[in-house]
Each structure stands twice: as structure tokens, then as C-alpha cells.
Amino acid sequence: MLYLMRNKIKSVVMWFIIGAFLATIFYAWGVGSARRGSGKRGEKNWVAHVAGEKISAVEYERALQRMQDRFQDLPAELVKKLNLKERTLEGLIRQRLLQQEAQRMGIEIPNEELARSIETLPYFQENGTFSKRAYRTALSQYFKMTPTIFENRQRAALQVQKLEDLIGDTVKVSEKEIHQAYVRQNEKVVIEYALLRADDHRPKGRIRKAAAQAYYEKHQEDFRTKEEINVLYAYLTPQDFFREVTLPEGAAKRYYKENKEDYVQPEKIRVRHILIRVPRNADGEALQKAREKIEGILKQVKAGQDFTELARKYSQDSSASRGGDLGYFAKGQMVKAFEKAAFALQPGETSGIVQSKFGFHIIKMEDHKAAIAKSFEEVRPRIEAKLKFIEALHHARKKAMHLYAEIRKGKDFRGAIEEAGYSLRETGYFSRADNRIAGIPTDLARAFNEEAFAAGDNGVGRVRGDQGFLLLQVLKRRPPRIPALKEVRAKVNAAVAVEMGRENVRKAAVEMVKALKGKHPFVEAAKQAKAVETKTTAPFTRTESPVSPDFTKAAFALTADHPADRIETKQGEYVLFLRKKIPADESAYAGAKEEIKKSLREEKKKNLLAAWVNQIRKGTTVKVNQDLLDRI
Structure with missing residues (x-):
């Protein structure tokens, strides 16, 4: 049986060579309770069907939680790029395909083998020996499942492991492959390099009108404006009403008695x-x-x-x-x-x-x-200031609402505000995307923006904040448009200068590479190219990046016949020159050989398994419940 299975695997490998990918293995008996919050699932409580077999929402949520825990220390932006939801689902589908294939091929796990695998797990042991009590306790408290469910999942996991081992047995690594990998890992280079900055190659004089016109015509959409509005507004704050506020006798004392807990040092x-x-x-x-x-x-x-x-x-x-x-x-x-x-x-x-x-x-x-309670006299100034602010804020709100009601009834916005004695200001033009608006408090800018754009032409609006109230009227609206060249000439000139700088620095780098290939001295060639920085690296391998991964890749592509090259960077161009290539130390090969062989074998095994799973999936019906996934 084993012979037949191995030959079947080899035949699949021979016929299907597919691009490899690195897949995370999801063992179905993973621990952890399901997260809440996936909404109503109704009858469709599955996230995917693999050949008619369900992957439940609970199973998916557990796997997703484990995946998120694994990457919880990474920056949020990087975690977002990892697309953990998709990776989790694909991992579960892959695991289910392998389980089904293992069963189809007749791979069995005898009860004795299952028992041995469970008994060797350290969290089911006491003093190094399997304990039924520890087993049931761990399943109940940590795994949150019954022995039957756990054992079924453990059996399925062992079946998949056996299948993977069978596939791994077909993988061979030659002596030549091992040696090539050793050389790639251990050979070193020494690189002399120069940085050419695009900014140093920008035109010094004025940008010609013809160049600006040509750039503008080619990139008009880059200068298209968004819809913008100019708004007239008044900001009523408590400070405007402090003079009108007089605290009743004993108000501060009463407040202190009613809120003593706020004035206790805990x-x-x-x-x-x-x-x-x-x-x-x-x-x-x-x-x-x-x-x-x-x-x-x-x-x-x-x-x-x-x-x-x-x-x-x-x-x-x-x-x-x-x-x-x-x-x-x-x-x-x-x-x-x-x-x-x-x-x-x-x-x-x-x-x-x-x-x-x-x-x-x-x-x-x-x-x-x-805990220490503060006396009334200690906190009296704070209480009085707080009560005055609250009362003044109430006055400001009352006045703002009165003015707003008058304006809504038809009273002129500007006239009503000025008659009440408050100053008016204009914001200047801003778009929906602007979160900073001239004169508007930062914490109110977004609400002000939304209220203003919702108001319509000549419309009015109001915004309430913790520190005051805004009344507004839209004065003018500018639709999206492509401004005339004269309006954006400064921006166009700057863009032309940047483009010319990049083109000029590229030409300078190309000329420097030619000079180095023509055996010109490096320092002289760098000076001619206006290089701002020249350095020589210490010897480094392919796994090291003295400047960047692209730099390392370009460095190891250099040869005696092709000793110089250039790479583009955000700043401009790097020009690299091969100063020395240091062969791998052959005397250390014997000691590193087994580890390299193991690494290559694992890599080949993963690639082979990925290709095999991809081929199985092509012949398997897989349905995904996207509606439910979007709610999880």
C-alpha cells in the first residue's frame, strides 16, 4: 500500500509543476474559543464548503484569532498588508483538502498510535506521565472541547502529517544543489558606490515656458481641483459670556458637598x-x-x-x-x-x-x-471656575440657538451676527478632504466641514463643541476644474524641475557606469557625475543589505566583465562598482552541509506540497460564503 501511494505521488509531481507558495499549516484541533461578533448566521453558519464538507464559522474565527495573535506585535499597517482573513481561509481550505485526500488514499491512524500521540503531549502530563485528570482538565479549560471531538481532530491532523511525510519522502536534494546553495549563502562582495541625488541635477535657471506648457498639457489631471467652498462663520465661546455670569451664594460649597468624591486623592x-x-x-x-x-x-x-x-x-x-x-x-x-x-x-x-x-x-x-480628601478651600477656585464655565457655555449655546433660529426664519446671516456684536470671519476655500480649516478649532474641523458641505449654496449650519458653538453660511462654491496654467504655474514649474532632475541624474548615472567599465578611476567618475557621497562597503553576503535589498541584488549581479551598474532610488541613483568578490570558504562546507540539505529539502517539500494541493483544488468544488465572511 505504501509503495502504491508513493508512486502515485511521484506521478502527480511529474505531471504538475506549479508555481510554489508558502502556506501556513492549520491544524483543525487548534485551541481557543470563538470570537463573538459575526452577526446572525442563520442556516449558513459555514464560511466555506470543500467538496461538500463545511468549514464552520466557529472554526474560522478560532483560526483567525490565532493568526492575529501571532502577528499582534507587528505594526498595524504591516498586519493589514498581510491580509490575515484571506490567509486564514485559504489555510483552512488547504488543510481540509489534505485531510480529504489522506482519507481517500486510505491513510489510517490506529487507536494505539492516536493514544501514543496524545499521551506524549506535555500539557496532558503530570510529573512527566500522562494523566487522565490533566487530560480532561486541559480539554475543558483550555481547548474548550470534549475528548471525542479532540481525538477526532487529532486523528485528522495525524493523517495529514502522514500524507505530508509521504510527499516529503519523494523529495531529493543533490550534492550539486547543496554546494550551490552554500556558495550563494557564503560568497561575499566588496562594493564601492556613489549616491547621485536628483535634486543636484535639477535645472538651475527658470523653467522654459515651452517645457512648462508641454508638462501641463500631458499631466492636466494631476492639477484638477476638488469641489471647494468658502464659508462665513462666527464662533461663540463661553469667554464671550463670562461677564454675564454671577454664581449664586453658596453654589460652590453645594457643588463640593455633592461631588466630594471628585476631590479625593485616591x-x-x-x-x-x-x-x-x-x-x-x-x-x-x-x-x-x-x-x-x-x-x-x-x-x-x-x-x-x-x-x-x-x-x-x-x-x-x-x-x-x-x-x-x-x-x-x-x-x-x-x-x-x-x-x-x-x-x-x-x-x-x-x-x-x-x-x-x-x-x-x-x-x-x-x-x-x-486616600486623602481635599478641603473645600483647596479646591474652591477650581470649582468656581468650572461652574462659571458651565454657566457661560449655557449662555453661549442659548445665544447661538437664538441666532440660528432667527437666521432660519429669514434674517440676514451677516446682519444678525454683527447686530448681536460678534465678529465674522471667512475660512477661504477648502475641500471635503481638508481636516484643517483656517480659524476653526481642530476638534471641530471635521464636523464643520461636513455641516458646511451639507448646507448647499448660501445655506446655513451650526456646529456644537465642548468649548463653544459655530454658526456658518456658505458664501461661494467652486466645482472641480482644471485650473489654467497661469494659476498653477508654480506647481507646474516645480514638477518639471523634479522630472528634469530625475532624467538628468539617470543620464549622469548611465555615463558614470560607462566610465567605470572603461576603467576610469572611481573618484574621478563620481566627481564628474556630481556624486554627493562615495563609500566602500565591508564584505557582505546575499543575506545582508548595507544599503537596501535592491542594492544587494545588483551587487551580486556584478562580474569581472560587467563590474558596474546603477539602481534607481527615491533620492536619485546609486552607482555600484565591484571592488572585490570573495569566494565562499570551502573548508567550512562539510560542517554546514547537513543544515543546508535540511533547509533545501524543507523548501522543496513545501513547494511540492503546494503544487500538489493546487492540483487537487482544481478538481474540487470549493464554495465560499462571502456574505458571512464580510460580517466576521
């Missing part, structure tokens, strides 16, 4: 802590490893070792460099589990192991400050 503590992080939805093995590590640290704490030094050495929190010091904090500033344990301590006392959503902590109380 109880605060200062603690140090040691944190061993545990990722969200970590599996049992990760939890166990983290717990074992924190238990070992706790033993050192109890043995009298310095807590500050232990925090510096072991803590996985940003406070580690400060010896775990979190400074003073009040209740409500930390996660509840941590806060409860910390506030229960006495100065100098150390906690046991505390688990929070971040992982496992050991906490040491450094200092405690009791």
Missing part, C-alpha cells in the same frame, strides 16, 4: 512585578511552559534573592529595565486580577503567582498611600 500603591507573557488563546503547552518558568522565579524570590534584579533578568514587561517598577497607581488603572492581588498586599510583601490576560505575574508592594 488610594495609591507602588509595586514592582515580574511578568512571564502568555499569548491570547495559547495552547496548553505554552501555558505549562510559562507556569513552570514563573514557578522557578517564585522559588528564587522566596529564597531571598533581590526582586529588582530578578525582574531585570526575567520579566517580559517594558518595566523590566526599571526592575519591574510600575510607579504609583490607583484602582481602576490595572486589569482586575492584577489590581486585586496588588491592593491586597502590605508594603514589603510579595504575592504568589497571579494570572491575568497578559500572563503570569509575581507582585511586590513597595509603598502605600492612603
